[in-house]
Amino acid sequence: MGKDLIKPGTDNQTPGKYREVGPRGGQVQNPRIVDIDQGDRLPPTQESGRKWERL
Secondary structure, eight states, X not given: OOOOOBOTTOBSOOSEEEEEEXXXXXXXXXXXXXXXXXXXXXXXXXXXXXXXXXX
C-alpha cells in the first residue's frame, strides 16, 4: 500500500518532513522538501496538480 498523498494548503497534518510528488505519487524532478510544525499548513507546490507525501 502506498503513502497517503495530501493536497497543498491542507492544514493540521502530522508535524515532520514532506516531499513534493506528482499527482499519483510519482517522483518529480527537483522536488521541494518542507518541514512543518504542529498546526502549519502545507505550502503550494511548484506546479499545479502536484501533492505532498510525508517522509
